[in-house]
Amino acid sequence: MRLSFLDPLYAAEGPVASVCLDTSRDIDDPDRAIELRWRHAREKLAAEGADRATLSALGGGVGADRDVDGPHGQALFAADGQVLLAQELPRPPERDTARYSRLPDAMPLAVQRAPDISYLAVVISREGPADAGPGAGPSGEADSVVASLQAGRWPASTVAPQPVSSYAMPAAQWQQGAVRVTEAAERAVRDHGSEVIVVWAQQGDPWPRGVFVNRLPPELHERVITVDGEEPPRAAPGRALLEQDLANLLDGRLGDRDRTHFDRYLAQRSRHRASCEGMAAAVRALQRGQVQALFVNDQPGPSPARLWTGPEPTHIALSAEELEAFGAPAVAQEPADALLIRAAAHTGAELVVVPYEELALDDGVGALLRYTTPAP
Template sequence: MKLSFLDPLYAVEGPVASVFLDTSRDIDDPDRAIELRWRHARDKLAAEGADRATLSALGDAVGADREVDGPHGQALFAADGRLLLAQVLPRPPARDTARYSRLPDVMPLVMQLAPDIPYLVVVITREGLTGADGAAPLEADSIVVTLQGGRWPASTVAPEPVSSFALPAAQWQQGAARVTATAEQAVRDNGSEVIVVWAQQGDAWPKGVFVNRLPPELQRRVVTVEGEEPPRAAPGRSLLEQDLANLLDNRLGDRDRTLFDRYLAQRSRHGDSSEGMAAVVRALQRGQVQALLVNDQPGLSSARLWTGPEPTHIALSEEELKAFGVPSVAQGPADSLLIRAAARTDAELVVVPHEELALKDGIGALLRYTTPAP
């Protein structure tokens, strides 16, 4: 996963307020519940020194996701009276948190946005046309196709617009070409790795026509799911949300899989320079990391590291940084310092399911280059 979306958080001088709130609205009186959650967060930020303008900027954004149905949350970041980043979370945070600190608290955010897999949903239904009395179906019917792209899981609660087509069934063989052309363009636009095609049970023909019109390369990306009733997305949520979860949760995207496989090859040759906190910190100091790998339950929030003004000023001890000539050093949460160093040295992030590989200290690094052993 690219980390460039975090750049606004590192472009400011001074402390950043980071807030994670459960803003689900599937409860009685959700507005009151959200207001109470925000009040506790605001009080904590104020006690840590957050200024009124920054608190006001955050307060204006709290609950702005009210159009999103079902369980979810918000991640909000502000500094100097400005909202820097607002992200609707696919899931409520494990707990509400608020922190006013030198560096933003971003690990809970990036963990929720992984694995960041681009996809395209295609829903194909057949709709019969009824007579004037609303009962007797006419002979004619229509094939209705709905397309929606996205990136899993972020677009669960930030769905992209849909494209819809309706053609008489008798013209579907010829008309499908226009639909598949639109699907091909959508795949090119977002790099869809998976094309999820929903079809009605017992009606394989419309789906078959669509899939067979796709180029062979795209046909290999197709996964078919079936159902009896046409799917309907809840307000503010993506089509086929549960089917996407079944297919894409705990899966690495194509880019992440490539980086992970390269990491495994590197680890077999240079294990000591690839895995664990000490090795990763050394590599980040040199700007040597191409991809930072973390387990999906990294346990890094309780660890502490030392840092200076620059992202590569990161070390296990105060003495080490001072030996490098860093004039001003401070201690901070390891997860925040690691993500900043990775983001500001153009490293990518790969969240590795613990079941697939348990990393030492929950962390590893794919290196841009290796250095000879002394």
Template sequence: MRLSFLEPLYAEPGPFASVYLDTSRDVEHPERAIDLRWRRLRDALARQGADPPTLTAIGQVVGEDADVPGPHGQAIFTAHGALVLDGELPQPPAHDSARYSTLPDAMPLVTQHLPDIPYLAVLVHYRGLPTAETHGTVTVQAEAGVWPASTVAPGERLHLQVPVAEWHDAAVRLGHRLDEWARHQGSDAVIVGGNDWAGNVLVRRLPGGLRRRTVRVAGPAPTDTGRALLEPQLISVFHGRPAAHDLELANMYIGRRALHGAASEGLAATVAALQRGQVSALLLNHPPLSSLRLWTGPQPSQIALAEDELRSFGVRAPHEDHADEALVRALVGTGAELVVVPQDELPLRDGVGALLRYTDAGTP
């Protein structure tokens, strides 16, 4: 998973206020409920030392996602009285939380974006007899998305209506258009739902490479819910499924580790590689790592297991931070990716490993 969407978080130094809040409106008196939740979090931040301008900056955007339907949440980050990032959460946080710390508490936002699968969803609707003489139209909706973030931030959507007598020929042209779209999006899968006959016509006319990545699902009549197209079906298709890119990186790690190649394992070795900017992808078993602590300096690569180590590098005033905060900043700052893998599929010492850009004699 690429973390470039977090870059605004690290453009300025902290301290940061990080807030995770359930802002769903499928309850009675939702605005009042959200306000009460925010009051509790605001008091918690104040006790942690957050200044009034920082609290005001958060309060100004809490609940501004009123146009997002269904269950969801907000992740809000501020520093020095200014909003830094306001992100939508595909699911409400398990618990509302607020943290005032040197680094932003970004790992919960990252994990809500996993498995980060790019896809196309296509809903084909037609009612009637599938004959060329039948009057009527085939209605098509198609949407590009990245699962699960697209549930609350749907992507570009295509709308198309075709006379049923022209559907066979139109499906060929649409198939090529979808293929080009999927290539541009880097889609792992194409989910096709809706009417059996019209949907099957389209699937049979998709280019071969795209057809092999296509999953047929049952789908409802076209509606505009404001959520991702075919969201219930996407949940079923993508449950427990990793992104193809992340799976490729995990397999690459397994191969390199077996050959003692450009890979590290364990927290100490991985932190040392992050210090040198060697990590191309960090692999984790159990995010977040809030129970662990690391020492950090002003720069992303200034990360260590012990305070003295950073001082020996010339860092004058190291900070002890949550490990997940320090690791996410190091990954974003060095352009590295994050791959979360279940422990039963790829057990890692200390729950941490890394693919390296290069190796040298100093690599542990």
């Protein structure tokens, strides 16, 4: 996963206020619950020195996702009275967090965006009487085929969905008319780089989906995953089409690019583990701009680890003495997560969130190196 979406956070000078809140609306009186959560966060930020203008800017954004249904959260960042970044979280955070410090608390947001798989969701259903073939239903009335397409990136688009494109035509015209839908699907795949095409059809009525899939270019067939259901899915307000099916298919899965990085990391790890796994190895590599992809496990909750830093993103070390030896002025301790992701974003490294069950990393962190050097 590329980290360019975090760039606005690192353009700010001075301390940043970071907030992650549960803003779910599947409870009684959600506005009151969100107000209480924000009050506690605001009090903590104020106690840590956040100025009134910055708190006011954050307060204006908290709860602005009221059009999003169901469980979710918000991540907001502000400095000098300006909101730097505000995004919906696909899942409520494990716990609400608020921090005012020299660095944004960006790792929770980044981890929630993983695996960042680009997909195209397609729902093909019938309206009116339906049978297993083209034409009319059992009563003799003509039925129609309705196709809905929505591109997205999983899981961020769960709560920030793209527009849906819909096409409807008489079933008798579907054999020919499906070409228009497949052309739209091709454009969406090309424009969004969709790795997966998830196609829904009604149980017992596979014919409309079969026509659509068969008219896709052969090179896209291997990206198609088919799913079935009894009733055509309807997305809740502010939620993605085929959300549950996408969760079943994509949660815990690595995207194509991340999988390539992961396979290369495993090969590198088998030869140079001391140079690419664990906190010390990751810190050394980030100091040199040597990291192509930073790996972290998906364990919830903040890391208790702290590292030392100076003014520059690559001023990162296990001890103050090490940084001072590099000539870094004004060293200070900061949470390791915040320093690791800032250094990764600054040096162009990507982030790969690895399920703990698939590979438990030493200290929960590893690095795919652009080049290898002997471990000291």
